[in-house]
Amino acid sequence: MNIILLGPPGAGKGTQASRLVESRGMVQLSTGDMLRAAVKAGTPVGLQAKALMEAGALVPDEVVSGIIGEALDALAPDTGVIFDGYPRTEAQAHSLDAILEQRSRSLDHVVELEVNEDALVERITGRFTCASCGEGYHDIFKAPKAEGVCDKCGGTEFKRRPDDNEETVRTRMTEYRAKTAPILPIYEARGIVSRVDGMADMDDVSVAIAAILDGDAT
Numbered sequence: 001m002n003i004i005l006l007g008p009p010g011a012g013k014g015t016q017a018s019r020l021v022e023s024r025g026m027v028q029l030s031t032g033d034m035l036r037a038a039v040k041a042g043t044p045v046g047l048q049a050k051a052l053m054e055a056g057a058l059v060p061d062e063v064v065s066g067i068i069g070e071a072l073d074a075l076a077p078d079t080g081v082i083f084d085g086y087p088r089t090e091a092q093a094h095s096l097d098a099i100l101e102q103r104s105r106s107l108d109h110v111v112e113l114e115v116n117e118d119a120l121v122e123r124i125t126g127r128f129t130c131a132s133c134g135e136g137y138h139d140i141f142k143a144p145k146a147e148g149v150c151d152k153c154g155g156t157e158f159k160r161r162p163d164d165n166e167e168t169v170r171t172r173m174t175e176y177r178a179k180t181a182p183i184l185p186i187y188e189a190r191g192i193v194s195r196v197d198g199m200a201d202m203d204d205v206s207v208a209i210a211a212i213l214d215g216d217a218t
Contacts, residue, residue: 001026001080001213002105004087004187007113008176010124010169011198012205016113017082019206024213026080034067035059045070065095072103081105088179093186110187111209112180113198120199121169131157 007013017028038046045066049059087093100106126139132155137144145151187193196208
């Protein structure tokens with residue numbers, strides 16, 4: 001099974017992709033990770049990408065498509081794939097069709113994690129972690145039991161990501177909508193788009209995604 005998992009930063013897409021990898025043996029193909037891996041491995045497409053990146057140029061669609069093709073060729077034909085960060089444009093959506101068809105694969109589902117923007121801002125801007133052990137906390141949803149002391153290691157130093165602020169989060173949301181708007185109608189016309197409440201409990205989101213993939217969703 002091959003799926004596209006969509007969702008803005010903070011929607012829980014990474015968590016759900018990791019769960020699918022663990023529970024179903026699927027492989028998550030992230031274009032950014034694949035580009036870096038191809039460059040490091042020195043594959044033909046990776047060398048092409050490296051030259052472009054070193055020149056400060058954007059990596060064109062055909063190079064990204066080549067890297068996705070290389071990644072798929074390295075997998076067993078029956079290995080399920082989660083596409084992350086691709087496609088982002090109509091042209092890339094059509095390129096993905098060709099890539100899959102050439103390898104006797106097809107796209108089965110496009111799953112979008114829907115979020116409430118204001119709630120997502122609250123979710124992200126309230127996040128912080130223990131500087132010692134990395135345990136995650138939240139101002140509202142998961143404060144340390146003893147104020148200023150990590151539950152896990154007893155550390156007293158905490159940190160927040162500098163980009164976890166309202167302006168950045170809302171900018172990410174705008175960018176996400178701009179990137180997904182061109183591709184969703186393509187897949188909606190095929191009847192393969194499903195939406196899940198990304199603001200629900202993580203386990204509930206996992207159950208909803210499983211129901212979609214297993215054909216049990218109502």
